[in-house]
Amino acid sequence: MAERSLRGTNLSTLSFETEDGITFSERQMVSYVCPEGHVSELPFSVEADVPAIWECRCGAEAKLVDGPEPDRKPTKAPRTHWDMLLERRTIPELEELLQERLTLLRASRGEKSAQRTA
Numbered sequence: 001m002a003e004r005s006l007r008g009t010n011l012s013t014l015s016f017e018t019e020d021g022i023t024f025s026e027r028q029m030v031s032y033v034c035p036e037g038h039v040s041e042l043p044f045s046v047e048a049d050v051p052a053i054w055e056c057r058c059g060a061e062a063k064l065v066d067g068p069e070p071d072r073k074p075t076k077a078p079r080t081h082w083d084m085l086l087e088r089r090t091i092p093e094l095e096e097l098l099q100e101r102l103t104l105l106r107a108s109r110g111e112k113s114a115q116r117t118a
Contacts (some may be wrong), residue, residue, distance in 0.1 A: 031063035 026046040033039050034056035044050050052070035054063040063070065085094070 031065040032056070033065055034058060034060040034062035036060055038062065 027043045028046050028050075029041050030044050030050050031039055031041050032054045032059075036056070036058050038056050038058060040056060040062055042054070050064065051068070052064050052067055054062045054064075077109060089097070
């Protein structure tokens with residue numbers, strides 16, 4: 001009988017607790033604007049540190065309205081495979097290695113070793 005008494009009460013989504021005796025912290029509404037012109041208004045606690053930037057729904061960075069300019073940390077440019085290769089070899093060394101590999105490739109294909117001009 002106990003199983004039947006809970007049917008249809010949506011226990012997984014509803015709570016039987018009341019808000020009696022609970023004091024909510026004070027809230028402030030904060031506005032952010034992105035470069036696309038979208039305005040986002042978010043509630044924050046009065047005691048919370050409000051971030052200078054917020055991700056907009058379009059994916060762009062929205063800035064705090066009437067807020068300080070966000071601090072930008074310097075970031076390194078991503079290193080590419082070519083950058084890492086140049087740390088280990090010089091251009092003349094790479095050209096020499098390329099010619100060696102092309103010679104081996106041509107030999108494996110049975111081509112003549114004549115120099116080809118581009």
